[in-house]
Amino acid sequence: MAKETLSINETRDMMLAVADKIIESEPILSEADRALGDGDHGVGMERGMNAVKEALEGEDFACVGKVFMGVGMAMMSSMGGASGAVFGMLFRGGGKAIKGSETLGAAEVASFFKAGTDEVMTKGGAKAGDKTMVDALLPCAEGAAAAQGNVSEALAGAAAGAEAGKEASKAMIATMGRAKTLGEKSIGLPDAGAVSVSIIAATMRDFAA
Numbered sequence: 001m002a003k004e005t006l007s008i009n010e011t012r013d014m015m016l017a018v019a020d021k022i023i024e025s026e027p028i029l030s031e032a033d034r035a036l037g038d039g040d041h042g043v044g045m046e047r048g049m050n051a052v053k054e055a056l057e058g059e060d061f062a063c064v065g066k067v068f069m070g071v072g073m074a075m076m077s078s079m080g081g082a083s084g085a086v087f088g089m090l091f092r093g094g095g096k097a098i099k100g101s102e103t104l105g106a107a108e109v110a111s112f113f114k115a116g117t118d119e120v121m122t123k124g125g126a127k128a129g130d131k132t133m134v135d136a137l138l139p140c141a142e143g144a145a146a147a148q149g150n151v152s153e154a155l156a157g158a159a160a161g162a163e164a165g166k167e168a169s170k171a172m173i174a175t176m177g178r179a180k181t182l183g184e185k186s187i188g189l190p191d192a193g194a195v196s197v198s199i200i201a202a203t204m205r206d207f208a209a
């Protein structure tokens with residue numbers, strides 16, 4: 001049943017579900033990065049999500065923003081590498097934008113993805129079409145913003161955008177990130193970071209559906 005909003009504890013449990021799903025997806029993410037990069041993305045994300053579980057399980061948070069900030073800080077401090085930095089920025093920057101909110105509604109979902117994407121683009125430097133996680137994040141943030149109504153609809157919009165962006169990244173020639181030295185050889189496969197974004201957004205959607 002569709003939900004109007006998620007509570008702080010539900011938001012925490014949603015992110016624990018995301019952590020489990022990413023850990024389970026390690027082989028898919030490793031394979032995606034092996035195809036276009038150095039292959040470390042799956043294991044890095046798995047390590048980050050184990051740290052997220054440690055930081056979130058049984059914890060009470062003051063607001064929904066701090067749940068996401070906790071996710072970001074756990075990823076930053078445990079993963080290392082470019083993925084740790086950029087996924088950390090996504091969650092920390094997005095969480096900061098909704099600090100103080102006691103519920104996660106459609107407006108908070110939109111603010112979270114917008115601010116998180118801005119943070120990744122500003123500090124990470126990738127722009128649309130570079131074939132990086134940004135190509136999943138931008139349509140994800142747009143999908144969340146376009147979905148009016150409740151948290152279930154906003155997360156469904158975010159997930160649809162992320163999936164479409166991940167698929168669109170297949171046709172792109174990498175000009176930044178893991179596959180930039182491959183040039184045209186990067187055509188046909190999705191960016192591993194974009195795959196992670198699509199799995200994260202889909203798991204959030206399913207939790208709130």
Ligand SMILES: [Mg+2]
Binds near residue numbers: 037
């Ligand atoms: Mg890599």
